[in-house]
Amino acid sequence: MVKTATGSSLARVSLISWDGTVAFDSLVKPSEPVIDYLTPFSGITEAMLRDITTTRADIQNKLKELVDGNTILVGQSLNSDLNALKLRHPWIVDTSVIYDHPRGKPMKPSLKWLSLKFLKREIQAYGSKGHDSIEDCTACLDLVKLKLEKGKEFGSTAANFESIFTKLAASKPSKTGAVIDYGDVQKKYVTAQFTKRVNEDDEVVDGVLKSVNGDIISGIAPVDFTWAQLRDLNTTRGWHNSYQKFITEMNTTVITADSPPIEVPPQPAPLAGDQLGKVVEEMVERIRKIYEGLPKCSVLVVYGGTGDPVEMGRLNAVQAVYRKEFKVKKWDECSVKWTDKEEQELRRAVGEARKGVALLAVK
Structure with missing residues (x-):
């Protein structure tokens, strides 16, 4: 995401498949002038978007080709991503929901913390260069696979307590x-x-x-x-x-x-x-x-x-x-x-x- 005069705007969309291969990765030209590239968070710079002509409508059409009604989308706080894409989807697995914040609900854990805690993997460690969306996708996918392997209570605050x-x-x-x-x-x-x-x-x-x-x-x-x-x-x-x-x-x-x-x-x-x-x-x-x-x-x-x-x-x-x-x-x-x-x-x-x-x- 980058910031425009009317709020956050889509700047990059990345999808990986279940086996971890990159299925789609594209930069997006915001429909309005960018006032802040939010590089420490987005990883997007002015130079990266300078020659980009791909619009949100182009991304929507491409996603419709890749994602059908039976596809399960996996991600972190996917509601924000789907709002930015102006899309809705019935099947969602959100890592910020299936894993608990250490202080319990309604707080939500960050992807960086989840990755370090459960995958023993440091992500988003590029400082002012920002995030790598493919890296984030991979972390989300691996967290879901780990949850499926360990069971429903894994990663929940309930798992830390005995009835x-x-x-x-x-x-x-x-x-x-x-x-x-x-x-x-x-x-x-x-x-x-x-x-x-x-x-x-x-x-x-x-x-x-x-x-x-x-x-x-x-x-x-x-x-x-x-x-x-x-x-x-x-x-x-x-x-x-x-x-x-x-x-x-x-x-x-x-x-x-x-x-x-x-x-x-x-x-x-x-x-x-x-x-x-x-x-x-x-x-x-x-x-x-x-x-x-x-x-x-x-x-x-x-x-x-x-x-x-x-x-x-x-x-x-x-x-x-x-x-x-x-x-x-x-x-x-x-x-x-x-x-x-x-x-x-x-x-x-x-x-x-x-x-x-x-x-x-x-x-």
Whole structure:
């Protein structure tokens, strides 16, 4: 990619086949004057593009000859490449998705780090000369082959952790565990001896009591450890998906210097005191039912999760808009501003979100 007045523009397209041979490699003439060749990142110089006449339309036609509906495209952050090509494709394997960042999702690992970590190969080491796109292609392909060889969990943060249910089963004497949760729990918690999928918090209470006491009708034997979560309070307060969808969409949105201003969604309206109080009372009553239904000598741990993340989510959304727009617009033309004031506000909001509470009781 190089930078033009309206944003990033395609400058080189490279494809290799499964055996590593170069299938296509071409420079592309940007449709607008280049204001920055971004050589330390793109590897493209003014001299390289001076006599190039190949247009994006030419590249699109060539790719249609090489890539059909059954072809699987492999690459790093391919959404950016396809956006630049003005193309869509149904079959994608993205190395920034199938491998995890060491700090976990939603952060994405760089190709340079992935190559050094898993292939023991240094790439993009040319300094001011920039990247070699064929080298990048080869690294992506080799990472996918390694993933296929090692298995689904290879390169994921999950591979660095051992399930608590596995640890319980391996203890002496062996212990059993259960999970009561929303979603596909059987697939997500494969090492748990008992799982129950629920659709509401009252079902959580029922599932917990059946797991700890057993249920003759269902043929469930009592387990030693049960994990469950109550969601009503979280959902009612608008914490569950606050701003995350907006940020995800913003990261894939193409913005130019002429794009209209972007409006960050406002915070959810605060709940009325009586409405919030009712939901809290219902949650406390469910916890009471669980405690009273536990066998004697049971330990009940109630963990409140995080503090209020809504303001943190709003500021992250503002930052996402600013970063996206500032790449192609002047500072005073951006829809939002990001200064030291907003940076300090985000730090305070993160501190609030990190606050939590835990309660423990022995029956």
